[in-house]
Amino acid sequence: MPLSFLTADRDLDGHGRAADPAALPYDEPDHWRRPYRPGPWRVGTAAVFLLLASFVLLSAMIIGLAGSLTGAVICGVVAMLVIVLALRLLRVGVWVSASGLRRVSLLRTTTEPWTAIATVRTVQQPVRWLGLPRTVQGQAVIVQRMRNEQPEILVTDHNGDFQSRPEAFERAADVLEAWAAEYRH
Structure with a gap:
């Protein structure tokens, strides 16, 4: 029996098989969803x-x-x-819908509409390992807002969701960039 919650990288078709993980979930774009599963x-x-x-x-x-x-x-x-x-x-992580991009942290949640976001892209840079002060070379998905502020890191390949899961990070980065390209305009 499948779990009652679905994420963008694990949507199932009618026969219980995994659908295309890179496809955008068009069935309910107005519902908030996390584009990846929580990591181990x-x-x-x-x-x-x-x-x-x-x-x-x-x-x-x-x-x-x-x-x-x-x-x-x-x-x-x-x-x-x-x-x-x-x-x-x-619940901590990045959530997307047709309305915008939501970043949920332990103590607060911030939501940005897609019209306030200039770009969402993947960059190579030093990132924090599991949120600790130690940094390692890695990849990060960053969001650049229209107000020309400093780019903000959404997820990294060394955080609690993607540590030792590089293909899951690539899939989540692709889905986040696809959502941004689809709804930013």
Whole structure:
């Protein structure tokens, strides 16, 4: 049974086979979609946070059964915060629709309409490895806005979604550039 969410690089045709990954998803261009699947580093980190939340919920149950309702409530609130953090971590990334380009980070979301974007292109440059301060030579998909600001990096081939997955990065870069070419005008 396929999962209920589809991404631009994993759309399935009517027979459960993968459709052309470079094709734009014209069936619902007004819905926000991520043009790539979350990578193993992001999914693994979220899984560890969910495991931690399960231990905190177990602690809340034990503390509640021991008679300390205040401690159980505090543990329950901490567990809910960890769960929200894990789910938000899974949503982090770049999302596209016919309306524009949305960049979701851990604490905030920014949306730019396609009319405010001059170019989306792939460049070779030093990039941060898994978001850490260490930089390595790699590729980045950057967006240049119409206001002539500094280009902003959308995704890199060394971030949590594309580490050790170069073909997934190439596919996502192609899809992002195709969305920009289609809807920018």
